[in-house]
Amino acid sequence: xxxxxxxxxxxxxxxxxxxxxxxxxxxxxxxxxxxxxxxxxxxxxxxxxxxxxxxxxxxxxxxxxxxxxxxxxxxxxxxxxxxxxxxxxxxxxxxxxxxxxxxxxxxxxxxxxxxxxxxxxxxxxxxxxxxxxxxxxxxxxxxxxxxxxxxxxxxxxxxxxxxxxxxxxxxxxxxxxxxxxxxxxxxxxxxxxxxxxxxxxxxxxxxxxxxxxxxxxxxxxxxxxxxxxxxxxxxxxxxxxxxxxxxxxxxxxxxxxxxxxxxxxxxxxxxxxxxxxxxxxxxxxxxxxxxxxxxxxxxxxxxxxxxxxxxx
Amino acid sequence: xxxxxxxxxxxxxxxxxxxxxxxxxxxxxxxxxxxxxxxxxxxxxxxxxxxxxxxxxxxxxxxxxxxxxxxxxxxxxxxxxxxxxxxxxxxxxxxxxxxxxxxxxxxxxxxxxxxxxxxxxxxxxxxxxxxxxxxxxxxxxxxxxxxxxxxxxxxxxxxxxxxxxxxxxxxxxxxxxxxxxxxxxxxxxxxxxxxxxxxxxxxxxxxxxxxxxxxxxxxxxxxxxxxxxxxxxxxxxxxxxxxxxxxxxxxxxxxxxxxxxxxxxxxxxxxxxxxxxxxxxxxxxxxxxxxxxxxxxxxxxxxxxxxxxxxxxxxxxxxxxxxxxxxxxxxx
Numbered sequence: 001x002x003x004x005x006x007x008x009x010x011x012x013x014x015x016x017x018x019x020x021x022x023x024x025x026x027x028x029x030x031x032x033x034x035x036x037x038x039x040x041x042x043x044x045x046x047x048x049x050x051x052x053x054x055x056x057x058x059x060x061x062x063x064x065x066x067x068x069x070x071x072x073x074x075x076x077x078x079x080x081x082x083x084x085x086x087x088x089x090x091x092x093x094x095x096x097x098x099x100x101x102x103x104x105x106x107x108x109x110x111x112x113x114x115x116x117x118x119x120x121x122x123x124x125x126x127x128x129x130x131x132x133x134x135x136x137x138x139x140x141x142x143x144x145x146x147x148x149x150x151x152x153x154x155x156x157x158x159x160x161x162x163x164x165x166x167x168x169x170x171x172x173x174x175x176x177x178x179x180x181x182x183x184x185x186x187x188x189x190x191x192x193x194x195x196x197x198x199x200x201x202x203x204x205x206x207x208x209x210x211x212x213x214x215x216x217x218x219x220x221x222x223x224x225x226x227x228x229x230x231x232x233x234x235x236x237x238x239x240x241x242x243x244x245x246x247x248x249x250x251x252x253x254x255x256x257x258x259x260x261x262x263x264x265x266x267x268x269x270x271x272x273x274x275x276x277x278x279x280x281x282x283x284x285x286x287x288x289x290x291x292x293x294x295x296x297x298x299x300x301x302x303x304x305x306x307x308x309x310x311x312x
Numbered sequence: 313x314x315x316x317x318x319x320x321x322x323x324x325x326x327x328x329x330x331x332x333x334x335x336x337x338x339x340x341x342x343x344x345x346x347x348x349x350x351x352x353x354x355x356x357x358x359x360x361x362x363x364x365x366x367x368x369x370x371x372x373x374x375x376x377x378x379x380x381x382x383x384x385x386x387x388x389x390x391x392x393x394x395x396x397x398x399x400x401x402x403x404x405x406x407x408x409x410x411x412x413x414x415x416x417x418x419x420x421x422x423x424x425x426x427x428x429x430x431x432x433x434x435x436x437x438x439x440x441x442x443x444x445x446x447x448x449x450x451x452x453x454x455x456x457x458x459x460x461x462x463x464x465x466x467x468x469x470x471x472x473x474x475x476x477x478x479x480x481x482x483x484x485x486x487x488x489x490x491x492x493x494x495x496x497x498x499x500x501x502x503x504x505x506x507x508x509x510x511x512x513x514x515x516x517x518x519x520x521x522x523x524x525x526x527x528x529x530x531x532x533x534x535x536x537x538x539x540x541x542x543x544x545x546x547x548x549x550x551x552x553x554x555x556x557x558x559x560x561x562x563x564x565x566x567x568x569x570x571x572x573x574x575x576x577x578x579x580x581x582x583x584x585x586x587x588x589x590x591x592x593x594x595x596x597x598x599x600x601x602x603x604x605x606x607x608x609x610x611x612x613x614x615x616x617x618x619x620x621x622x623x624x625x626x627x628x629x630x631x632x633x634x635x636x637x638x639x640x641x642x643x644x
Binding site: 038039096099100103105106107108109110111113114115116117118120121122124125240244247248251280282283285286289290292293296297300 | 375377379438439442443445446447449450451453454457458460461559563566570609610613615616618619620621622623626627630
């Protein structure tokens with residue numbers, strides 16, 4: 001019995017560290033949806049680009065501090081990926097979405113799919129389609145849990161899992177601070193509440209939208225690095241699946257809602273871990289999509305989302 | 313053209329095709345200089361026309377956005393293959409008997425796919441745009457996932473051993489039927505409902521149009537044709553694999569519909585032809601050694617070109633080549 005419980009705990013821990021990554025990506029989806037009311041399909045691919053920034057710049061960044069893996073080096077890699085992804089996100093919005101802002105949603109949706117496919121395939125062209133092994137930026141090992149803690153010492157918790165979870169929490173709090181306490185954050189909230197009124201109040205919506213894309217993409221870039229620390233094999237299509245799962249997470253939590261995205265991400269991570277652990281790994285993706293369909297059927301606003309009435 | 317004369321013309325063409333097929337004893341018409349490679353491309357064109365015209369009913373005429381057409385194609389491909397593999401010789405081994413089974417299999421593939429379309433259509437009642445796109449994509453993954461886990465359907469190994477029943481004749485006869493049905497449907501009084509749902513759902517509902525029924529109808533019919541196309545594909549390639557019906561395949565069809573112009577069957581047919589030939593041309597370009605290395609690499613990866621095509625098309629000509637839908641101005 002105790003062993004079963006231990007196994008369950010282990011699955012939950014694995015699920016949480018994966019869920020943290022989904023949550024980070026889901027935040028980007030939700031923020032962009034909040035201000036522009038559309039789903040940025042290319043968001044998952046920005047996450048992939050984040051991982052590749054780490055792949056190319058990681059070794060150089062690490063060398064600035066010491067020969068081997070180090071924490072300051074890892075932090076620098078993380079910041080570099082976030083900064084570059086923010087720029088990429090802003091450029092994508094500027095080039096592809098801004099000219100379409102006055103067009104029907106379907107046009108923007110198709111463009112977003114186009115951008116996503118372009119990043120994936122240009123990625124295969126530039127980086128090569130084969131999986132790359134991500135440089136070791138931190139030394140990963142299992143934490144030692146004292147024997148005196150009893151059965152719990154049988155659990156495997158790795159340094160990277162703790163790190164991923166910690167960094168994710170930190171970024172979420174930082175985001176929450178930006179959105180709630182800064183002027184730009186207030187402008188973001190105003191824009192998502194009522195775009196026309198926000199504009200009338202003197203908010204420069206171009207700046208706010210760029211900022212939102214930058215912020216969301218930076219989080220996706222961070223997720224790209226964090227996931228590569230846990231699973232050091234990266235490839236140009238890694239963003240497809242992660243992006244879709246994160247989208248499901250955003251919808252589960254209630255799209256447009258930041259806490260919801262975080263909650264949804266963790267839940268999807270847990271569901272996945274439980275399916276892999278107890279059902280059948282090949283059912284992982286179908287079940288996650290099944291969850292999405294069930295939510296949309298029974299509670300389209302998600303767990304924490306507020307319902308929005310359509311005005312004729 | 314009046315509806316009736318169009319019907320007669322269509323029936324005449326179909327009758328001529330069937331007559332020539334029967335008279336030649338079911339053998340393929342021998343077209344000189346048509347080697348198996350060109351034959352392959354031709355059949356591909358026919359199958360893509362069926363897929364794209366069917367999807368156009370959903371995405372173009374009804375204004376929904378389905379990203380899971382390959383899922384329905386998979387349902388049809390597997391259902392029909394299962395039938396011909398299990399009962400291929402149930403009526404005897406003569407050409408007539410096996411062809412009958414093949415046609416039954418295609419029909420069953422279409423019906424199974426239509427049932428899947430019904431399942432997808434129902435949530436579509438509550439969803440719009442982006443959500444619907446993701447849900448249909450999700451269904452595509454679910455159908456794929458179910459097949460991957462179903463040992464009777466070959467699971468991850470794929471399913472092979474089908475007899476090559478698909479011929480030039482059957483492919484294009486069915487493509488003609490698809491085009492005819494879709495065009496007549498949206499041209500009919502009944503079919504105006506599809507366009508009304510697309511142009512303004514709220515206004516359509518206010519005018520007493522059962523928008524729910526039309527949306528589900530579009531999904532079911534679109535899926536039915538995708539199922540037929542899947543059956544044709546399976547009995548042409550003689551081997552199917554779940555990964556052959558992934559998201560990328562759905563995107564292929566979506567690109568055809570968008571390039572041709574949502575809501576224009578003629579445009580979509582042209583786009584289906586163009587986009588079936590394009591990858592072959594690109595393959596040819598990639599082999600020209602005089603070209604710079606980077607260009608040849610890009611030619612090898614058609615999706616780079618497809619995706620750029622999508623973006624540029626949306627930015628400059630969102631209605632596609634022959635589109636009837638005005639995507640330039642935002643709805644009030």
